[in-house]
Amino acid sequence: MSETESKNFIEQIIEKDLAEGACSTVCTRFPPEPNGYLHIGHAKSILLNYGLAQKYHGKFNMRFDDTNPTKEDIEFVESIKADIQWLGADWEDRLFFASDYFGQMYDAAEKLIKKGKAYVSDLTADQIREYRGTLTEPGREDPASKRTVEENLKLFREMRDGKYGDGEKVLRARIDMASPNINMRDPVIYRVAHMTHHNTGDQWCIYPMYDFAHPIEDAIEGVTHSICTLEFEDHRPLYDWVVRELEYPNPPKQIEFAKLYLKNVVTGKRYIKKLVQDGIVDGWDDPRLVSIAALRRRGFTPESIKMFVELCGVSKANSTADYAALEYCIREDLKAKAPRYMAILDPVKLIIDNYPEDQTEMLTAANNPENEALGSREVPFGRELYIEREDFMEEPPKKYFRLYPGNEVRLMNAYYVKCTGCVKDESGRVTEVHCTYDPASRGGSSPDGRKVRGTIHWVAAAAAITAEVRLYENIIDEEKGVYNEEDGSLNLNPHSLTVLKDCKLEPAFAGAKAYDRFQFVRQGFFCVDAKDSAEGRLVFNRIVSLKSSFVLPKTV
Numbered sequence: 001m002s003e004t005e006s007k008n009f010i011e012q013i014i015e016k017d018l019a020e021g022a023c024s025t026v027c028t029r030f031p032p033e034p035n036g037y038l039h040i041g042h043a044k045s046i047l048l049n050y051g052l053a054q055k056y057h058g059k060f061n062m063r064f065d066d067t068n069p070t071k072e073d074i075e076f077v078e079s080i081k082a083d084i085q086w087l088g089a090d091w092e093d094r095l096f097f098a099s100d101y102f103g104q105m106y107d108a109a110e111k112l113i114k115k116g117k118a119y120v121s122d123l124t125a126d127q128i129r130e131y132r133g134t135l136t137e138p139g140r141e142d143p144a145s146k147r148t149v150e151e152n153l154k155l156f157r158e159m160r161d162g163k164y165g166d167g168e169k170v171l172r173a174r175i176d177m178a179s180p181n182i183n184m185r186d187p188v189i190y191r192v193a194h195m196t197h198h199n200t201g202d203q204w205c206i207y208p209m210y211d212f213a214h215p216i217e218d219a220i221e222g223v224t225h226s227i228c229t230l231e232f233e234d235h236r237p238l239y240d241w242v243v244r245e246l247e248y249p250n251p252p253k254q255i256e257f258a259k260l261y262l263k264n265v266v267t268g269k270r271y272i273k274k275l276v277q278d279g280i281v282d283g284w285d286d287p288r289l290v291s292i293a294a295l296r297r298r299g300f301t302p303e304s305i306k307m308f309v310e311l312c313g314v315s316k317a318n319s320t321a322d323y324a325a326l327e328y329c330i331r332e333d334l335k336a337k338a339p340r341y342m343a344i345l346d347p348v349k350l351i352i353d354n355y356p357e358d359q360t361e362m363l364t365a366a367n368n369p370e371n372e373a374l375g376s377r378e379v380p381f382g383r384e385l386y387i388e389r390e391d392f393m394e395e396p397p398k399k400y401f402r403l404y405p406g407n408e409v410r411l412m413n414a415y416y417v418k419c420t421g422c423v424k425d426e427s428g429r430v431t432e433v434h435c436t437y438d439p440a441s442r443g444g445s446s447p448d449g450r451k452v453r454g455t456i457h458w459v460a461a462a463a464a465i466t467a468e469v470r471l472y473e474n475i476i477d478e479e480k481g482v483y484n485e486e487d488g489s490l491n492l493n494p495h496s497l498t499v500l501k502d503c504k505l506e507p508a509f510a511g512a513k514a515y516d517r518f519q520f521v522r523q524g525f526f527c528v529d530a531k532d533s534a535e536g537r538l539v540f541n542r543i544v545s546l547k548s549s550f551v552l553p554k555t556v
């Protein structure tokens with residue numbers, strides 16, 4: 001974003017590695033576990049990895065880290081692929097599944113056993129934890145650590161052949177039970193789990209642990225820079241140990257960066273699952289969520305998300321970003337791209353008493369005053385229009401420049417009109433506003449140079465398209481914060497969704513399709529909802545209003 005390009009710390013590492021010949025090309029990867037939908041935080045990781053591969057003319061691999069057999073896996077594979085493609089990260093022909101490497105991982109484990117670097121243990125999970133020691137106390141040797149290579153090989157093969165039940169035996173790396181880093185105290189690298197895997201079925205009943213599997217996956221694919229988040233920093237010595245002991249010729253390098261957090265925003269799978277189950281949201285792609293599917297449905301563009309993650313930067317220090325920054329990015333992206341049409345969200349009729357009945361005329365309006373390339377359109381105008389209810393007040397406060405009896409305003413791209421009064425129903429609700437127009441002010445300016453202070457938008461009643469519009473606020477009650485301190489539940493905002501069923505749109509909206517984005521004049525940016533719109537039924541999501549409290553930081 002800044003004018004003079006500054007390099008982030010990962011770029012500095014890569015450039016040093018290239019300069020020193022530690023690697024000759026760059027290969028990065030994105031390794032999601034297919035156990036949920038991707039969210040805005042993952043987008044950061046995807047765009048970072050893909051962006052680095054592009055910048056250094058290297059490769060970006062897509063790899064499902066599916067070493068952990070669970071039932072739900074397959075369901076998420078397709079959604080993850082679609083999200084990454086939508087973001088524009090292209091893995092070309094390099095779509096991999098870690099489970100395809102189970103054979104090589106098994107061989108790697110045998111290699112460690114043969115080198116005396118791994119042994120089969122009989123300890124239970126609880127015992128392993130107890131033997132491991134604490135931050136202040138060293139761990140104790142596993143009684144099985146003295147087993148011979150032959151014994152270990154025999155037992156490991158028996159594990160593989162299904163001779164033991166879940167948890168009965170594990171394979172541990174032999175490193176250092178006294179290491180100050182607990183991850184190095186003979187970590188478990190293989191476990192018995194009699195589970196069916198979505199890819200390998202019942203072929204295996206032993207599965208590798210993440211810390212063992214991940215470096216092998218990277219090494220097999222020729223990944224040069226394995227970028228992960230900070231919580232893996234203490235695991236790096238183990239990562240390095242695995243690639244060193246397995247003697248890979250071009251060992252990959254792990255680099256950690258800080259996760260992206262958004263203030264007052266829920267991303268946790270557990271919480272979102274509950275919101276879906278409780279029917280509070282309409283699925284994982286509910287536009288109030290920040291899964292990539294939800295952001296896409298709401299109307300965010302890949303460009304806006306890219307701009308946002310770039311704005312957040314890459315660092316080693318944890319920090320939280322504001323949702324307002326994301327809103328800033330989508331406004332910036334759409335302001336010149338999206339057509340700017342008139343739509344009335346809360347309509348009331350405006351009747352021009354001196355305009356001929358049955359007359360319609362076409363007025364010309366620019367499609368986007370900030371972008372001439374979008375051209376112009378003809379907008380029908382007639383005696384009866386819809387205007388926003390809030391653009392009329394019978395008794396206006398000071399500084400209200402819109403319609404009130406006796407006041408003259410400009411109807412955008414049309415005429416000057418002067419309010420003459422209103423009609424109300426028994427409850428006192430305004431049902432019609434009346435006015436007269438000045439035929440000489442066609443196009444929105446008066447030949448006698450008379451000025452008006454207010455300009456309002458409108459839609460001709462006879463030609464209006466009725467649509468549903470959904471307005472969103474944060475699903476979290478920001479005053480209270482995300483979590484309820486007493487029971488750990490979410491503090492929900494009861495007003496996070498407002499549905500307006502009778503909005504009036506100018507005819508230019510006819511033919512709008514799923515994901516089409518518009519600026520509604522004076523209102524904000526809106527997107528055609530892809531899930532609930534149908535032939536003859538338009539539903540719009542408000543992406544963001546026009547008002548902004550966000551200020552772009554001076555130094556990015």
Ligand code: ATP
Nearest residue numbers: 031032033041042044045227228229258259260261
């Ligand atoms: P889980 O909590 O279930 O492990 P996860 O969000 O870590 O979920 P993964 O599928 O393991 O999900 O993540 C894939 C990649 O995305 C990892 O490399 C991880 O470091 C990165 N990632 C996850 N969350 C964030 C985040 N908030 N910001 C940046 N990167 C993230």
Ligand code: MG
Nearest residue numbers: 031032033065
């Ligand atoms: Mg994870």
